[in-house]
Amino acid sequence: MKLWTISELCRELGITTRTIRFYEDKGLLTPQRLGANRIYSYKDKARMQLILRGKRLGFALDEIKEYIDLYDADLGPMQREQINFLLERVKERREALIKQQNDLQEMLGELTLIEDECQGMLDVKLTANG
Amino acid sequence: MKLWTISELCRELGITTRTIRFYEDKGLLTPQRLGANRIYSYKDKARMQLILRGKRLGFALDEIKEYIDLYDADLGPMQREQINFLLERVKERREALIKQQNDLQEMLGELTLIEDECQGMLDVKLTANG
């Protein structure tokens, strides 16, 4: 069961200690302490990776927090109503992601067009200049 | 050939005039003028939609500007070398987008798992409570 110090984890994830502490301030993380020092478990690391992926996708930190809350909600003690509420939020998320997926597809399509156009121009120049 | 005033365009796009003017300041847009007033063409509108899509995907404004520059680069007067350079940038973009696509897929998969788990809990509660 491996454990990380703050600078170790940062090195592995390619971020700064300031960033991790900031996330902790915002309630996205709650590592163990050894004295005053922070100790990160594998679960903490996984959490951080969720956060970083959220950032890559363009989400704000509070949105990411909401996602994580969905992610490790404990369904056991929940009432039907609460679970249904959670399901609603999951649905919203999914729809947002699907919109984003469409945007991505469009953009990729456009890039392909541009690429083809460039290639066409290069061919013309080759033919013209022999 | 339709034209828009600034507030008309904002209404259609769901943004504020401040936003549009800000983008103009940043060089993302250069609408015609009628006296002091801005006049937007269909092309301007399309440009704005590109920008907004970029934002939905989580890109910063200067990244979006780079994308738009790729988008309406005039290949005619370019040298082979310039076109190759452009192709390189297009490739980079594509790779970034594909990474993003993977992140999206992962997240969608996780949402499905959460959804199933919720549904399972609901079924149990139904069975238990008759």
Next chain:
DNA sequence: GAAGACATTGACGTTAACGTCAATGCATTT
């Protein structure tokens, strides 16, 4: 011709997401 609607520029304010720096503590190494 005064009022109201819509436009302009300019300046200052705000929020998120960190960066940077200072003061301090604790453990090991020399």
Next chain:
DNA sequence: AAATGCATTGACGTTAACGTCAATGTCTTC
């Protein structure tokens, strides 16, 4: 025990992306 290395908290700085407000202009409508 002095230096080195890694940690802490706290405070202030910074950048992007706008919001907000003020002062002013123009055009139409009553």
